[in-house]
Amino acid sequence: MSASRPDPPPPSGPPQQPWGPRPPAPRRRRRWQWVVLVLALLLVGGCVAVIGVVANKVSKESSRTVRITYAAAGNTQDVDITYSTWRDGDLEVNQDNDARLPWTKEIHTKGFLKGGTLVVTLGPDGGTATCSVTVDDARPITATASGAFASAVCKGF
Structure with a gap:
């Protein structure tokens, strides 16, 4: 009698293919x-x-430095003129009481905030007055007032 050899244990995992193991799928890059x-x-x-x-x-x-020209004209005298300007971040307000028309004032200012207001207030005798503000050579901003104690206000420049 011949001794029989024991059977090898069954392989664990998927069965082996005759052409070899399957290579892993290539990894997709994200x-x-x-x-x-x-x-x-x-x-x-x-x-x-x-x-x-x-x-x-x-x-x-x-x-940038800008030139602001304030002007007032009209057919009356003795008006009160108040003008304000931003200069280097500070608001500067000036007043000229009992001013004679025509009146002008030119200033130069710089700083991020520029502009201000011009108010021409007529006296008790009334009349007509016009204010005008020109920044550099731009189109002027104007306003007109008539009557006793009326005010012409130029702003938004």
């Missing part, structure tokens, strides 16, 4: 992470560029 990173960098870069442009314009505007 590209969405790179797309998100590029979009985030573009967004940040765009924001930085916009902030830089705005900061440059604000800086130029705050250092």
Whole structure:
């Protein structure tokens, strides 16, 4: 009798194919992470560029000097004139009581805030008065008032 050999244990796992084991599937690279990173960098870069442009314009505007010409004319005398101007961030208010028409005042100012108001107030005798404010060579802002104690107000420049 011949000794029989024991049968080998059955293989664990999937059966072996005669042509060899199947290679693992190639790993797909995740590209969405790179797309998100590029979009985030573009967004940040765009924001930085916009902030830089705005900061440059604000800086130029705050250092620019403008010429403001206040004027008042009319057919009456002894008017009260009040004018205000922003100068280097501070509001400066001046008053000229019992002024004679025609009246003019020219100032130069700079700073981020510019402008102000011009108010021409007629006296008890009434009449007509017109105020006018011109910034550099722009179109003037004007207003007219008639009657006793009426006021012509020029603002928004």
